Amino acid sequence: MTIRLLVVDDDPLVRAGLAFMLGGAADLEIVGEGADGSEVPSLVDRLAPDVVLMDIRMPTVDGLTATEELRSRPGAPEVVVLTTFHADEQVLRALRAGAAGFVLKDTPPAEIVAAVRRVASGDPVLSPVVTRQLMxxxxxxxxxxxxxxxxxxxxxxxxxxxxxxxxxxxxxxxxxxxxxxxxxxxxxxxxxxxxxxxxxxxxxxxxxxxxxxxxxxxxxxxxxx
Incomplete structure (x- = not known):
């Protein structure tokens, strides 16, 4: 099964890098890119991704708000939060909103691919033990x-x-x-x-x-x- 992936980040270099890294996986298809959380609803409606890689910090609508709005919709895709930090209340807010986990932007490509595969199959990428350490x-x-x-x-x-x-x-x-x-x-x-x-x-x-x-x-x- 091919996993349809939407990448949302306000930095075009980050989007290009992620698309390059993840596009090499045979079972992943980058169906689209977004530069702000405000674009997420229309992109999801049009592209029907299985997983959204969502940056937290974006200028108009941040990734947390976008995640909350997206995960409140029936049949919403899974969300993996992209962040440059690993212990912050914002990450907890994303998890409470229904994100399946988070990955750091400097995570090795193979681990990001593995994370996308896991959430696409219904498994969170963040263990309860790590969640407790974060809390x-x-x-x-x-x-x-x-x-x-x-x-x-x-x-x-x-x-x-x-x-x-x-x-x-x-x-x-x-x-x-x-x-x-x-x-x-x-x-x-x-x-x-x-x-x-x-x-x-x-x-x-x-x-x-x-x-x-x-x-x-x-x-x-x-x-x-």
Missing amino acids: THVADPAHDRASDPRRRRALARLGELAEREREVVLAVGRGRSNAEIAATLYMSVPTVKTHVSRILAKLSLNNRVQIALLAHDAGLLDEET
């Missing part, structure tokens, strides 16, 4: 998370789940694979996959990274950080 790095140590409205909302959302599903959420938040969750919770791997799919559907989440974010927001991982 810990940007956290305000003086912030009282116990009274955080986000924590209350996260706990309320988890209240919609069955007990077994909440156990799976906690395991995903700890960065465990399906096989590890199956072994820990004494269930089969297909059953774990079914639980994960149900959790995503019930809570209107996009991927396992968002499950990990929800577990963090609810304070389920506090004893481990």
Whole structure:
């Protein structure tokens, strides 16, 4: 299967470099380029990409806003955020909006290709463990998370789940694979996959990274950080 890829970055040299690097992969097709987040809706409607490589910093509509708007649409393509930094609240905002992960602009081409392939197949490119490290790095140590409205909302959302599903959420938040969750919770791997799919559907989440974010927001991982 050929993966249709849209590249959005305000720097024409970056776009050209990415197109050159990624265009050599036999299973990737660069279907278009954009210079600003404001162009994303029309480009997606016209070109129907499977994955969007989205720069964060753009002059008119930034990549975060574009990602939020795009991922709120039914049947939206996956988004991989492009950034020159790896620990910033902006990256967390992109992940909360439904981005499947992020890659640094200086990432080796083969790794960017692998990231695009992963998200096209439905897997996030950022593990829950890395997500937790990112959240810990940007956290305000003086912030009282116990009274955080986000924590209350996260706990309320988890209240919609069955007990077994909440156990799976906690395991995903700890960065465990399906096989590890199956072994820990004494269930089969297909059953774990079914639980994960149900959790995503019930809570209107996009991927396992968002499950990990929800577990963090609810304070389920506090004893481990």
